[in-house]
Amino acid sequence: MRIYGYHPVREALRSRSGEIRRLLVGTRRSGSRADEILALAAESGVPVERVADERLDPVGESVHNGFVAELGDAGPVAGAETSDPGLVVLAEDVQDPRNLGALLRVCEGAGVGRVLLRDRGSAPVSPTVVKTSAGAAEWLPVERVPNTARAIQDLQDEGYWVYGADAAGVPPWSLDLTGPVVLCVGGEEKGLRRLTRERCDALVGLPMRGRVESLNLATAAAAILYEAVRQREGGGS
Numbered sequence: 001m002r003i004y005g006y007h008p009v010r011e012a013l014r015s016r017s018g019e020i021r022r023l024l025v026g027t028r029r030s031g032s033r034a035d036e037i038l039a040l041a042a043e044s045g046v047p048v049e050r051v052a053d054e055r056l057d058p059v060g061e062s063v064h065n066g067f068v069a070e071l072g073d074a075g076p077v078a079g080a081e082t083s084d085p086g087l088v089v090l091a092e093d094v095q096d097p098r099n100l101g102a103l104l105r106v107c108e109g110a111g112v113g114r115v116l117l118r119d120r121g122s123a124p125v126s127p128t129v130v131k132t133s134a135g136a137a138e139w140l141p142v143e144r145v146p147n148t149a150r151a152i153q154d155l156q157d158e159g160y161w162v163y164g165a166d167a168a169g170v171p172p173w174s175l176d177l178t179g180p181v182v183l184c185v186g187g188e189e190k191g192l193r194r195l196t197r198e199r200c201d202a203l204v205g206l207p208m209r210g211r212v213e214s215l216n217l218a219t220a221a222a223a224i225l226y227e228a229v230r231q232r233e234g235g236g237s
Contacts, residue, residue, distance in 0.1 A: 017044035026053035026066030079172030092118035093187030099133025102218035108136035177228035
């Protein structure tokens with residue numbers, strides 16, 4: 001897992017330094033922010049490696065601002081003791097950082113074990129995302145994946161059932177969500193990509209009984225995830 005950006009990295013060094021395997025700092029980084037980050041790393045005993053900024057994230061410099069913390073085996077991810085490893089969310093093309101932050105807040109609240117973000121097309125885990133998530137972005141294992149279809153295949157090979165959130169899907173309470181489950185959530189404009197939709201084992205949606213045509217992605221994800229929580233805590237399918 002990687003944490004990107006000055007503010008998230010600074011917070012991780014202050015409160016989660018034991019989880020950080022190493023700190024990557026872009027060679028172009030200098031000034032007061034770099035001095036502060038390097039001082040925190042030295043104080044916490046976190047190894048620092050200087051690398052070319054372009055190596056830090058393929059999405060671009062705006063994602064990392066020259067600072068990346070890599071979390072390894074030094075300690076568990078904060079909050080991991082309350083998460084459900086069999087409940088995974090995969091999000092692609094969520095471009096608004098506030099929507100992504102709201103989604104991460106929902107995921108953490110529902111005890112999601114992992115969140116996978118499609119690398120290209122998704123908003124970075126920026127300070128805005130962290131703030132909107134009410135801190136959840138710091139507690140969740142968030143991973144970026146280069147290929148959604150490949151990630152889905154890997155998860156299916158591991159025994160997960162993969163459900164895509166789509167208006168045409170069946171209600172979540174009609175499915176058995178008690179086993180290893182992945183919920184795929186699409187972007188704000190177009191929803192799930194065609195290939196992603198085809199790779200899912202089934203589509204899951206919410207019946208709209210009022211006049212609005214749809215819910216925002218975080219609200220829809222919350223309804224589906226908490227149905228999974230209800231079933232997993234003994235509510236049945």
